[in-house]
Each structure stands twice: as structure tokens, then as C-alpha cells.
Amino acid sequence: MPRLDALRGLAMLWMTLFHFGFDLNHAGLIRQDFYRDPFWTWQRTAIVSLFLLCAGLGQAVAVAQGQRWPRFWKRWAQVAGCALLVSLGSWWMFPRSYISFGVLHGMALMLLLLRWAGPRLPGWALLGLALLALAAPQLWQHAFFDSRWTNWVGLVTRKPVTEDYVPLLPWLGVMLLGFALGRAWLARQRVLQGGIAAPLRPLAWLGGWSLSYYMLHQPVLLGLLYLYQRLI
Template sequence: MTAYHFFFDLNHFRFLREDFYRDPFWTWQRTAIVSLFLFCAGLGQAVATQQGQGWPRFWRRWLQVAGCALLVTAGSWLMFPRSFIYFGVLHGIAAMLVVVRLTAGGGRWLWLAGALAIAAPFAARAMPVFEIMNTPILNWLGWISRKPVTEDYVPLLPWLGVMWWGMAAGQWLLREQPGLVQGAIPRAAKPLAWMGRWSLTWYMLHQPVMIGAVMLLTLVR
């Protein structure tokens, strides 16, 4: 993610000439990054519920994610006033966390629910879609006939399906292979483990730092 955003920043300040919006080399990277985000968030919820995390602690963390989502909206509006982020990955995670937590008892049905959610946008292409579904009022649901103009867009459909799969996979691992989830961190990965423990902080700070560095490089150039 950090490398992807760094190249995006270089492109934004004209150090590169790449099409991050249509070139499959970049769009597939974005899809993989978002998929990993949401899968891990779902898996994390499986661990949290297995450990007995209560709703008060859940809502404290949720408020952090939702608050950061609002900061992303404000920051992106300053940089991209015509395509600012109003429902990006953090907005999506905030909404999906509530749904996934409420459906944590679904067991194996979460695999089916995830598959249906992932397939839903493809069904929308073959069915009539009311124009209101394409507006910011409802396009966060994902039942659309055209993509909105925004720098990041992570609607409930299909992405809720990925988080459901993460929850289902986490529950399966905790039941069948708990050592893979609860075991010690491999020695080679320990230097990177702090980024996982402070993932939201890293997410919020890495772009301002890199954008500032690239802006400074622009002035020097």
C-alpha cells in the first residue's frame, strides 16, 4: 500500500506519467490491497469475538476508524475538490465492521453470504438500476450502473463479501488451526510487526509524510 501510494504521489506531481485509474497494472494492485485490508479486518473481528471483546471496546475502536474516515474526506477535499473521497476504504470498513460484528454468529453461512455479496455487482449489470442508486446518497451500497468520480470508492457490495470471508476464515482457523493465528510471530517478521499493531496510525500518517516529501522534492527540482 505504501509503495502504491508513493508512486501515485509521484504521478500526481508529474514525476511519472501513469494512468492509475484505468491501467490494469495499477488497478489490479489497488484491488489486491483493498481485498487484503478487508480480509484482515474480518479475520481480526473473528479473533476479537473469540476473545470476548465487548461492545464498549468495539465502539471505541470503531469511533477511531470513523473519525479517521472523516479526516480522509477533509484531506482529500483539499487535494481533489472535484473527486474527494466520501466513501473510501475507511468509510467502508467502518460500515462493514458493524455488519460483520452483528453477523458473527453466522458460522459457515458467512461463506455463502460473502459469495453473494461479491456476485451482487455483476448481477446489477444485467438488471435495471434506478438512477438514484448512482448518486452519493445511495452509491455507497454498490448497486450501481456506473462508477462515481472519486479518488477512492469501497462500497458495501462487493467488499462486504471479502470481510465476511475474512471473518469465516478466522473462525475456521481458530477452530481448526489455532496455532496459525495465536502462535508466536516468526523471527523474520518481527521487525514489521509494529506496523500491524499500529496499522491505523500508519495508514493516516504515511500519505501526509510522503506527499510532503514529494512536494519538497518538487520545490528542489
């Protein structure tokens, strides 16, 4: 659906600008605190939220269109495989803070849960579970979940030292909201359906290649920065 693809493309573009700033900072060309400055931390939260909201919307569309399990598993394997590559690449660049459960890791797990439970639950149950997932880390934490092997749950007492961290809780709540909204909008045949204005078509094209773009944009940005530093 072009409108959903355009929304996903917007998330990709915003992410690229954010990562470009992060890379400039890592290269020493600017001085920003990406880990504590609200200007950057809130942007990260918004970008991840938009990603997962789009993922939930996309699953609602897939279910409505009768997507079969083999096609789901093919896409899921791509996401999970890319998550593994992200872990390996980040371990090479940031051995002390490599990504063990970032956005793709979280998405792979959430997609499994959503695809199994989402079609079976009524709208009110989806919304209730979404709110519970969003609130859970604020309501209860335990030191058991602070290790790298268990922090994927999200009930940590302290944020782990890692370059990206998107645990099951609270982020499953965002994907559940996306699925619930998508199902409601599809039932009313509005919002997601229909065409888009010509200026937005490049965003829709970008959104249609979101996973490939996600995996390639950082190596390209880092390569360009490396060339720039070699030339100046």
C-alpha cells in the same frame, strides 16, 4: 496475534508503495494511468482485499477473545473519525473527486454489520452471504445507486468519479470471508496462532499500528515530495 499483524503490515507496506507511485504521478514526476491501467487497478483491488480480509480475521479474533462492546465502539469511533478526516482532506486536494465512501468509510459500516451478524451465523451462512455480496454488483445494478448519497451500496451502473471507492457491495463479501476463515482457523488452533520469524517482526509491529500509519503515511509522502520539488 503476530501473524495477523504481520499480514496487516504487509498490506500497509504494499499500500505505501502504491501511494508513493500515485503521488509521483500526481506531482508529474512519472506518467502512469492509475485509473485504467490494469497494472495499477489490480494492485489496488488486491491491497483493499487484503485490508478487508485482515479486518474480518481481526474481528474473528476479537470475538473469540471476548472483546466487549465498549472496546469495539472505541475502535469503531476511531475508524469512523479517520474516515471523516479522509473525506475532508481529499476534498481539499481533489474537490471534484473527493472521497465520500472509501476504504475507511466502507470498513466502518462493514464492521458494524459484521460485529452484529457474524457471531450469530454458522460458517455455511457466512460463506453463502460472502459469495452473494461478491456477486451482487454483477447481477444487478440500478441508476438509483449512482448518486453520491446512494453509491455507498455498490449497485451502481457506472463507477463514481472519486479518488477511492470501497462500497458495501461487493467488499462486504471479503470481510465476511475473513471472519469465516478466522473463526475456522481459530477453532483448529493453527495458522493465526504462533510466533513469526524475526525478519517479519517489523511487519507485525507496523500492522499493530495500522490505523495511525494509514492516516500519517500520505501526509509524510506528500511532504517529502514537496521538499524534493523545492530543492531541485
